[in-house]
Amino acid sequence: METIQRINHYTAYRPRPFTREERATVTILFGGLTWKHERLIQGVLHNLGYKAQPLPNITRADLDAGKELIDVGACCPTIFTTGNLANFLKSEMAVLGRDEVMKRYVFLTAGACGPCRFGQYHESYTMALDGLGLRDFRLFLLAQNQLDQGATHGGGLEINLPLSLGLIWAILCADVLTDLEYMTRPYEIVPGETDEVLRESIAYLYDVFRNRPPEKLCGGKLKVFAWHVLTDYFTDALREVRKRWDAIRVDRLQVKPKVKITGEFWLQTHEGDGNYNIKRWLEQEGAEVIPPPIAVWLDYLLHSPITSEEWKGAERNRKKIALLRAVEQIYHFVYNRFRKALGNLPYELPDQEELKHLAKPYYHYELRGGEGHMLVGKALYAYRHKKAHMICELSPYSCMPNTMSIGAMANVLGRYPDLLYAPIEVKGDAEVHALSRCQMILTEAKRRAHAEFEEVLAKTGLTVEAIRRYEERHPEVQRSTYRIPHYGYAGTAANYVLHLARKMR
Amino acid sequence: MRIPTLRILFGKKASAASPPKDRSSVRVGIPKVLNIWSTHQFWVGFLTALGIAPENIVFSSDTSEEQYREYGKGRGTVDCCYPVKCMSGHYGELIFGQKKKIDILLSPMIYSLPSFLRGHVLDTLTCTRVMAGPENIKAGFLKERDVFAENGIRYVSPFVSLGEPEKVPKQLHLALKDVLDLDEEETARAVEAGYRALEAFTQKMRQKSREILTWCARHDRPCILVLARPYHMDPGIGHEIEAELQAHGFPILWMQYLPIDDDLMQWLFGEEIRAGRIKSPFDISDVWPSSYSSNTNEILWGAKVAARCPWITCVIRFSSYECGMDQPTYTPTQKIVEASGTLYFKFGDLDATKPAGSIKIRVETIVHYVEKYSRDLIRRKLAALPPRCPLLEDAAPTSESASLAA
Incomplete structure (x- = not known):
């Protein structure tokens, strides 16, 4: 042991635990999507008893802060998002002080299991934290391709089915509403009406996610899954949203x-x-x-394993392929229910097989990143x-x-x-x-x-x-x-x- | 009615197996770019096993600005890092610059790499640009008209997961069966031959590196480790910076071919394994948790070795302009190396033009520091390791390696 102590070798960032007991006092910070998606995600997290808060929307000042804190040559999403976190923490430190910020907040972000540096964003975050003197600030990664990842280090955040399905459903609802927003606003007769109804709709949907019935979120995984897929709870809410959008008049002759x-x-x-x-x-x-829509990306994540299994041999992996296809179909079923609740106005998801087929002469479908x-x-x-x-x-x-x-x-x-x-x-x-x-x-x-x-x-x-x-x-x-x-x-x-x-x- | 003849009655029946296919005259051109620099022996072994004559396996030349000007100009489709951008010149040289025309242009999309770290890291994928480079570059030769077809060349770009050998026979068979008239069995045999050739070459290079390290240990002399991606060995990409340092008498090691023998690994990492900090000498989770990219993983591992190995007193890091894979690793790599006081110099933003003047000045600086600090560094790092160094127990180095080191 003596020999190791003489040279203090470098070690990567390791967050200290976020414990279950801290849930009531620690706020989970997150970001990276639109304000609509983030507000609904906040509803999901509040529903499960977490304190949660999206980071402020990205500004040009975040780019400047990010550039100062991380290695040169980063792509702009890395710089913007790192600067965004850094600026928020700096402003909080000015009010609360360094120790209180480290105690009160943790940051949750998506990790990726691929070759792109997206999977290494957290390296930039930790470098920025170092630069701010916040080495002990806690940062956790959420894998995109696992619904049930168990408890994070310390058990403060449990990535289970009620959370993961809540997040996906929130994203899908925000997606269909975003479609509605963009197809309405350019044609609105009363300027600003679309944005106003949109804000009301998101506020309403926040409550819908915030009030998911607790009794439907406990019990077996299958029960939780089945409820999310089959319930009218979300589609009824979207129908209610549609009624609000009925009032907007548009001029489609533009x-x-x-x-x-x-x-x-x-x-x-x-x-x-x-x-x-x-x-x-x-x-x-x-x-x-x-x-x-983010839904297309999720569809891509669902479809890729089917392609991989088929490549290995459709005969050999028949059961697995059937299961994956069933999950994919359920996903489309849910998305289409949400579309239908909004009068089938939001765009349909493109068929992944067709995308693959169209791209085939130009770009191999297995090239990840x-x-x-x-x-x-x-x-x-x-x-x-x-x-x-x-x-x-x-x-x-x-x-x-x-x-x-x-x-x-x-x-x-x-x-x-x-x-x-x-x-x-x-x-x-x-x-x-x-x-x-x-x-x-x-x-x-x-x-x-x-x-x-x-x-x-x-x-x-x-x-x-x-x-x-x-x-x-x-x-x-x-x-x-x-x-x-x-x-x-x-x-x-x-x-x-x-x-x-x-x-x- | 068929009339019986002696030949029909007594002639030897044809064997059920089809006769060996004669591919000896088929000429295959391979652009010498990106991860071909670390897998070329696989491709040579694979093609040779299929009956292609070694002299008909043609690699493009080293990268150069002239090559791009003459053969690649106007073919680029997007601005990106030079190691990918220069591929247009390599493609063009193989199409237009051969006295004896090639029949096939083979530019594999290498998705993952064989790596000694496999099993110890999350994955061994290649960079997204590296794997997709051929799709990007081929567009420049197809966007107006099919330049390959015009020149009577079959363009083949197999998607291949070299890090997962069990997948490779099927991948290569699907991609090459029509072009080379392959059957599955012979493809599988050729793939095995390819891996054997690659392994033999890598072993040989690792042994050479060990001999150099042994020489350094015996003579108490420093050496310099290059941390870079395989294609920085290309004089047109890495600009032979390490050769300038070697000219000052410092042996050069490349991270890709560092020795990984158990005795040496236990000497360097044994204490940390026993302390539970890492699981094995090839575990890099202590410094790099997102261990998806093969070349990145190896660079991080090389940095760890450099921080520990006494005779590696200096690390030079090469990185190409706009390298997104290297970018997040700059600070961790430097911190890993410098934790033990080992000297660290980065040559970043390398591009097409060799910055000869600045390289000369920086080489002088490096030489000064290596000469000044190496002795103390070797002592300090030796003191942090167990007493019995396996390198000093090695047999005397061969004259060849001694001359290499010298």
Whole structure:
């Protein structure tokens, strides 16, 4: 032992335990999604007796703080999220003092089991904690691919089925509501109405998750699982939400290009300075945004093991494959129930097999890291099914997996030169460059949206005035919750005209 | 009606097994990039076992700016780290720059790597750019027209998990069966041959490294360890910085080929294993819990060895510009090495152009410090280890290794 004591070798960060007894006094910090997702997740955690608080939304100041605290060359999601945590802790330290902050808070973040540095974000967090003199601050990782991970070090946080299913259900509900938000706001007649109803809806859904019936969350795992899948508790709540959205009136004759957002998980999900507020900016520029649901990522995580097992031999692994497929189907069943509760307005999940098939000539589906082949698959899916006029792919500067799929997209664009694709590299501090790049492609997307609208008017023989008269007689078509079927045109206005033309017949 | 002839009546019946397929004239080009630098012997062993003549296995040259200018310009599809970006030049050289044309361009997507750390770490995956590099680079040769087909070349890019040998025969069979007319059995045999060749080469290199360390121990001389990714051995990527240091008389070791013999590992890590700090000499969970990436894991392990091994008094770290895998490891690696006072110098942001001037200045600095502090460092690190060093019990080094070390 004496020999070891002479040189004090380096050891990595090890958090001290977060004990069960501390649950009542220690607040779990988390972040990285949208305020909607985070608020519902907070509801889940409160429901299970945890004190929980999302970190403040990301700002440009977080980028500056992150850059000061971690090694150079990090991707912007790492810098932003590290700076975000650091700034929050600094502000709390100014009020409470260092020791109290270490006592009162723990930070929970997702870990990844893949080759991308996403799985190493916590190294940056610990470096930042070191820099702030908070080496003893507690940071815990939540694996994305296990529903029942047991108690964390010390038992303070128990990652069990009621928690994991609650988190997934919260994410799915926030996803479908986000779809509704983005398809409504660009067309709202009363400015600001969508945001107001959205805030009310999230507040209501928070209570729904906060008040999950405790008796349904105890007992066997199967019972807890079955309740979540089959209950009307969440769908009833979403129906209630839909009623609130009924009141919003929209003008779908505004011709807007549809822009599908894809990219690196954090950047595409984020709404704020971290991605130059690009979704809001696109709306201001006259576009309708198709936001990326987190549900697709979860679907990818569920589908990948099926592919792996099939590769090993479908005959040999028949039972396992059947089980995995059943879980996947249940997942789709739940998502579609939520969609249905909102009048089938939110977009359906793309078929993972189709994404794989579309991407196959360009990007191997087993190449892990980031969104893998899905970036290529999703762009082609939107293009071939005419779901969007343009793809806006958000990638962090120096993102390892995304640069590879963007490179592979050159091959896709060679074959489909009319696919409008705007890969935007986000550094966090080069807003003008990124947005002007996006605007160049958006101009062409706008032209196409208008062209298809004119084409539909000509095809149906309708005029805007005639449609306005019809709307006066049938005000229900101007409800935000009135569903316009997809008739093979990307733009909402074009599909709307076709729909009304059929109704008028 | 068939007329019986002597040949039909008495001729030797054809064997049930199909005759060996003659692939001796097939020329296979392999871009010498990324993890080919640590797995080339596998590919040589594999292809040779399939009957491809060794002289028909063509590797592209070392990376150079000229190579990219001449063969890769205009083929890049995205800005990324140089080790991936330079692949366009390698592809182009194999397509356009061969006197004798290749028939197949083989650019494997290596998903995971064989590693001595396997079983002690969470995984041995390659970097996301490394595994997907071929998909990115091939796009530059397909986006306008199929350059491979135009030049009569079959492009093959098998997805291969070299870290999981049981998967490899099927992966390679599926990818190559049509191109090389392979059956499953011969693929499996060739894969075994590939692994044998790789293992033999690695063993040989580890033995050489041990001989160098033994020489250092016997002569009480310092050596320098390079912590880098395998492709930094490419003079166009690593810019031969270590060669400049070697010219000053310091033996150079590469982390990839450090000896891993049990006696040496027990000497270096035995106390820590007995204290329960680590489970084995190859356990890096004490310094790097997210041990998914193979090359990263080995760099962290190499840093641990450097911090302990007395005669490694200096570490030089190479890292390419925009390397996302290296980025989170900068501080931990430095801290691991410097915990024992071992000298640590990083050459970061390496790119296409060799920064000759700054390398020269930094080499002078390194030489100064190594000369000044090595003696004390060796004493200090020796004092922290058990008394009987297995290196000093080794037989005298061969003249070859002595000359290598010198």
